[in-house]
Every structure is written in structure tokens, then in C-alpha cells.
Amino acid sequence: MQESLQSGEATPRAASQAPSAHHFAAPVTRPLVSTTSAVKQERVQSAVRPGSGWLDAVGLAEGGLLADVGVVLDLASIYLPIVGTVLEPAIPTPFVILTLRRGPRATLLAGAVAMFLVTVIAGPHFGWRMGLRALVGLLIGVMMKRRMRAPLVLAAGTLLVTLAAFAATFAVILFAGLPAHDIVDELRNGLNSGAWVLATGASLLGWEGDWLTVRPILVGAGLFALRFWPLLLFLYLAALAAPIVTLYFAVANGVARVLGYDVRPFPPRWFMSMLRLLLLVVFAPIIYPRRALRWLFGGRKRSAVAKAARP
Numbered sequence: 689m690q691e692s693l694q695s696g697e698a699t700p701r702a703a704s705q706a707p708s709a710h711h712f713a714a715p716v717t718r719p720l721v722s723t724t725s726a727v728k729q730e731r732v733q734s735a736v737r738p739g740s741g742w743l744d745a746v747g748l749a750e751g752g753l754l755a756d757v758g759v760v761l762d763l764a765s766i767y768l769p770i771v772g773t774v775l776e777p778a779i780p781t782p783f784v785i786l787t788l789r790r791g792p793r794a795t796l797l798a799g800a801v802a803m804f805l806v807t808v809i810a811g812p813h814f815g816w817r818m819g820l821r822a823l824v825g826l827l828i829g830v831m832m833k834r835r836m837r838a839p840l841v842l843a844a845g846t847l848l849v850t851l852a853a854f855a856a857t858f859a860v861i862l863f864a865g866l867p868a869h870d871i872v873d874e875l876r877n878g879l880n881s882g883a884w885v886l887a888t889g890a891s892l893l894g895w896e897g898d899w900l901t902v903r904p905i906l907v908g909a910g911l912f913a914l915r916f917w918p919l920l921l922f923l924y925l926a927a928l929a930a931p932i933v934t935l936y937f938a939v940a941n942g943v944a945r946v947l948g949y950d951v952r953p954f955p956p957r958w959f960m961s962m963l964r965l966l967l968l969v970v971f972a973p974i975i976y977p978r979r980a981l982r983w984l985f986g987g988r989k990r991s992a993v994a995k996a997a998r999p
Contacts, residue, residue, distance in 0.1 A: 747794040754782035755798035758825075759805050762818050766810055777935035779818075780825030784940040787829025788949050795826045820852050824933065828940055832951045838937070841954075845933035850926045857921065872917050875924060879910045 743751075761779045765772035787795045799822025807815025824845055831841045860866050883906065890899035913920040941954040955963075 743790075743793050743797065747790040748797075750790055751786055751794040751798035752801070754786045755802040755805075757782040758798075758802050758818070758822065759809075762802070762806055762814070762821070763809065766814055777932075777939045778943075780821045780828065780936045781940045781943050783822045783825025784829040784832065785944065785947065787826050788833055788944060788951075792826055792830060795822070795829065799823065799826065816856070820849065821936075823852075824848060824936060825940065828937055832941065832944065832949075835950075835952055838952065838954045838956075841937055842930070842933055845937065846926055846930045849929035849933060850922060853925045853929065854922055857925075868917075871921065872914060875917055875920055876914060878924065879913075883907075883910075 758779055761775050761782070765776040765779065768775075783795050783799060786798055799819055802822055803815050803819035806818040827844055827848055828841060831844065857871070861868060861871075883903075886906075887899055887903075890896055937954055941951060944951050945953060
């Protein structure tokens with residue numbers, strides 16, 4: 689009886705000392721569940737919070753300000769004859785600076801707003817040009833931010849402007865009923881003007897014989913180009929767009945460097961040195977004789993004053 693009681697007492701002790709099943713259970717994943725719910729809650733809050741999902745409030749404010757600057761420059765180029773021509777190369781610059789500061793999203797929104805405002809104020813013809821300049825500013829800003837080389841930037845900008853003008857020309861032909869032969873006549877007049885310039889230059893330089901030798905080849909090339917006038921139109925638009933994009937890029941690059949952005953300089957320093965030398969050669973016959981006369985008469989006046997001041 690005592691042995692049975694001892695065995696009965698030993699059994700609960702053994703059972704209490706034996707490891708339970710929950711010691712070998714897998715770890716609880718409650719922290720993971722709480723982290724996932726926190727992430728979901730943060731996403732919901734960011735979606736509800738205005739301006740945080742696509743663009744923040746500071747980006748909206750800067751985009752509106754720089755869009756207004758672009759609109760003012762564009763309206764000045766439209767309505768002011770001389771001042772507008774000077775300010776026209778600076779129109780894409782606010783969008784370039786906005787791209788460098790806030791990225792392409794703010795620039796796209798600012799460009800859309802600027803295009804809408806110019807369309808309401810000046811008409812749709814000027815509105816789509818404002819939108820195109822905003823896109824050019826966006827492209828130049830993105831490529832400047834990535835420190836791409838100047839020839840690549842100029843090529844991309846020229847291609848964008850040329851494609852937009854080419855598409856606009858065919859849109860006018862299709863929707864406005866512009867006859868295609870008017871464009872062909874315009875291209876023919878351009879070729880005739882170019883031939884006249886070459887003939888005049890050859891006569892002034894004494895190369896009339898060489899010009900008469902080359903002229904039939906150029907005439908044949910012109911007639912061949914007029915047969916495929918869309919390609920000639922594309923090249924003509926590209927030739928017009930290249931210097932415009934160069935001015936856009938030069939002004940935007942200069943403003944960006946003045947504001948402290950680390951971008952590749954354009955134009956290069958050697959080009960600016962050559963330009964200064966060329967301007968010096970061109971304007972030296974005007975500047976230096978005036979300085980010499982001023983120095984000469986100023987020296988005489990100083991000598992006369994010095995003599996009069998002597999006792």
C-alpha cells in the first residue's frame with residue numbers, strides 16, 4: 689500500500705517534470721502581422737494625404753511659380769516686338785530649373801498648366817508652342833541632370849522640335865485643308881533662294897566658273913528632293929530647329945550654373961574664347977579709335993588743367 693502511494697506520488701512529479709508540447713511549437717509570427725498591418729495603414733494614410741502620392745506641396749508650389757515665369761516670358765515674346773525676341777530663348781529655362789529641382793512630374797504638371805493658360809490668353813496656336821517648349825525644357829533638364837554631353841542634348845532637342853513641327857504641318861494639311869503643293873512651292877522657293885545666295889557669293893569671290901560646273905548637279909539634287917518632299921520638309925525643319933534648340937540649351941545651362949547646379953558647361957570655354965576674339969576683331973575698328981581719341985583729348989585737357997593750376 690505504501691509502495692502504491694509512493695508510486696502514485698511519483699507519477700505526478702514525473703508528469704510535472706516532463707517537457708510540455710508547447711516548448712517544441714513554432715515561433716509566433718505576431719510581430720510580422722503587426723508590421724504588415726502598419727505598412728498597409730501607412731499606405732492608406734499616404735493615399736489619403738493630399739499631394740503625397742504623386743507630388744508634394746513644395747513641388748506644387750515651385751511648379752506653379754516657375755510655370756507663371758514661363759507664361760510671362762512666352763506672352764512677352766508674343767506681344768512685345770523687340771524685347772520678346774530677346775526673351776524667347778529663355779522660355780524653356782524655368783522648366784529646365786524645375787526639372788533639376790523637382791523632377792519630371794512637377795515639370796509635366798507645370799507645362800500642362802502653362803499650355804492651358806497661354807491657350808486661354810493668346811489662342812491654341814501659341815498654346816501648343818508653349819507645351820512644346822515645356823517638353824523641350826523637360827528633356828534638356830533630364831539630360832543635364834544626368835550630365836550627358838552637349839551634342840547628344842542638342843540632337844535630342846532638335847529631333848523633338850522637328851518631329852513636333854512635322855506632325856503639326858501634316859495636321860494642318862489634313863484638318864485645315866492646306867494644299868500640299870503650297871508646301872512644295874515653299875520648299876522650291878527656299879531652294880531657289882539658296883541657289884541665288886551661292887551664285888552671288890561665287891560671283892563676288894570670282895568662282896563663277898566653278899559655280900557653273902557645280903550648278904547642274906545641285907539642280908538635279910533639288911528636283912530629286914522635291915519628288916520626296918516630306919523628307920525635304922523634315923530636313924528643312926531640322927535645319928531651322930537646330931539653332932533654336934542651341935539657344936535654349938545655352939541660356940538654360942548658363943542660368944543653371946549661376947544657380948549652383950553641377951552641370952556640364954555649354955558652350956565650352958574654347959568656344960567662348962573664340963567668340964570673344966571674333967567680337968574683338970569685328971568691333972576693334974569701332975572701339976579702339978574712339979578710345980584713342982578719348983585718351984588723346986582727355987590728355988590734352990588734363991595738361992591744360994595742370995598748366996592752369998601752376999602758380
